[in-house]
Amino acid sequence: MATPQKSGSILIVDDHHDILIAAKLFLKRYFAHIEITTDPERIPSILANQQFDVVLLDMNFTKDISSGKEGFDWLQRIQNMDATLPIVMMTAYGDIQLAIKAMKMGATDFVLKPWENEAFLKTLKDAIQKQKSESANPTENYQRKFPNIIGESEPMLAVFNVIDKIAATDANVLVLGENGTGKELIARAIHKHSDRAQAPFVSVDLGSISASLFESELFGHKKGAFTDAREDRVGRFELAQGGTLFLDEIGNLSPHLQSKLLTALQSRKIVRVGSTKEIPIDIRLVCATNMALSDMISKKEFRQDLLYRINTIEIDLPPLRERKGDILLLADYYLEQYSKKYQKNMEGFHKDAYAALKSYSWPGNIRELQHTIERAVIMSGTPMLSTDDFQLKKQTSNRAILDDSWDDTSTLHDIEKQHIKKVMTTHDGNISSAAEQLGITRASLYRRLKKYGL
Numbered sequence: 001m002a003t004p005q006k007s008g009s010i011l012i013v014d015d016h017h018d019i020l021i022a023a024k025l026f027l028k029r030y031f032a033h034i035e036i037t038t039d040p041e042r043i044p045s046i047l048a049n050q051q052f053d054v055v056l057l058d059m060n061f062t063k064d065i066s067s068g069k070e071g072f073d074w075l076q077r078i079q080n081m082d083a084t085l086p087i088v089m090m091t092a093y094g095d096i097q098l099a100i101k102a103m104k105m106g107a108t109d110f111v112l113k114p115w116e117n118e119a120f121l122k123t124l125k126d127a128i129q130k131q132k133s134e135s136a137n138p139t140e141n142y143q144r145k146f147p148n149i150i151g152e153s154e155p156m157l158a159v160f161n162v163i164d165k166i167a168a169t170d171a172n173v174l175v176l177g178e179n180g181t182g183k184e185l186i187a188r189a190i191h192k193h194s195d196r197a198q199a200p201f202v203s204v205d206l207g208s209i210s211a212s213l214f215e216s217e218l219f220g221h222k223k224g225a226f227t228d229a230r231e232d233r234v235g236r237f238e239l240a241q242g243g244t245l246f247l248d249e250i251g252n253l254s255p256h257l258q259s260k261l262l263t264a265l266q267s268r269k270i271v272r273v274g275s276t277k278e279i280p281i282d283i284r285l286v287c288a289t290n291m292a293l294s295d296m297i298s299k300k301e302f303r304q305d306l307l308y309r310i311n312t313i314e315i316d317l318p319p320l321r322e323r324k325g326d327i328l329l330l331a332d333y334y335l336e337q338y339s340k341k342y343q344k345n346m347e348g349f350h351k352d353a354y355a356a357l358k359s360y361s362w363p364g365n366i367r368e369l370q371h372t373i374e375r376a377v378i379m380s381g382t383p384m385l386s387t388d389d390f391q392l393k394k395q396t397s398n399r400a401i402l403d404d405s406w407d408d409t410s411t412l413h414d415i416e417k418q419h420i421k422k423v424m425t426t427h428d429g430n431i432s433s434a435a436e437q438l439g440i441t442r443a444s445l446y447r448r449l450k451k452y453g454l
């Protein structure tokens, strides 16, 4: 009789060589490939080079230590590398509590040592089967992988798919999208799912750094390099060493600073201001902008060669009004979060509330929705929210904004000042959404607010 074709690939990590050998001898009768290692430090490179259906991971690696800490650490690190890979923990009889804790942290199951062959085999087969049925549903799969990024719309599934594919590579990523669409959240997800997850994620808002501080902020400076340089200072590039550097509002960089940045990216070295020593840098770069860089390139406001450097992969985050299917999901998500935070027993939304949330155009995108739900939860006196709880802004046309607060004798200066004041009030002081309505960058809105003393 022909033997059934074996399938399935298992990685076993345990610092006792005899256990590895015993497990391998037994399991290779049922599975196609068994890889073993006594050294957990090898896990990242093994997982980077081979596909496995399950990892069998010991709880305690260092002899005489039975806290399970190393096992928990590795459990988390493997989850960061591949959140869908089933992990079965191995532990001694006395350590059941540790195994239960590991399952709460996301382990698929556990096996007690010494194992009983049939139960051992069933645990592994079940873990593989469970993963297979779950991965048949991509939405659920992504929800597990990216639990804090809410979205089931087609454009969001496409975004998840890209993050999934590129996170583990070192490719530079450019995230495009309006303010509040979640660009930083996506950048953090890329970092978390990369091999750099244990190293820092450093975020820099280029829109809020003045031109004079740019170099020192990014590259650091040497004591005495300029009047205020009283101490040596490490720049953001160095702080992100080994990890990910997130440059937000990249479209706001002046041409001079664009070329400084390009030089650093090309040479993979930086020099602190006032120093001559070159410091090698090892970072993964993720940039973001709400500006149309291609238009800026044709107007010679943004360097083409810099764009080529930063946009190996482009992720386009659609505004919330173009993924209306996600609005109610997000509303439910934030209702739950803020009910917990403010200890209110919120139950849900009335039908009219859902309709109002769905038909609103959300110029401030997810950030605006988040703040709207937070305010409603705080202010509401009933467990069900209705339209009146939201204070959604009237969808103003430009004509409606022009009222009688100025007349023919007003100067352009007066009109600009009053208009900015009005738009700031409409957006509850939110600089990003006000700047967006005004059609200017946040940096230039800041400048005008300062100029008019607003």
Ligand SMILES: Nc1ncnc2c1ncn2[C@@H]1O[C@H](COP(=O)(O)OP(=O)(O)OP(=O)(O)O)[C@@H](O)[C@H]1O
Binding pocket: 148, 149, 150, 151, 177, 178, 179, 180, 181, 182, 183, 184, 185, 186, 248, 288, 290, 330, 366, 367, 370, 432
């Ligand atoms: N898909 C999402 N699911 C849950 N929360 C989200 C989602 N997208 C964005 N958010 C939340 O919305 C807020 C704004 O997101 P984020 O700061 O990432 O946006 P951004 O595009 O970087 O904004 P800006 O351009 O103004 O810097 C954050 O609190 C973030 O957690």
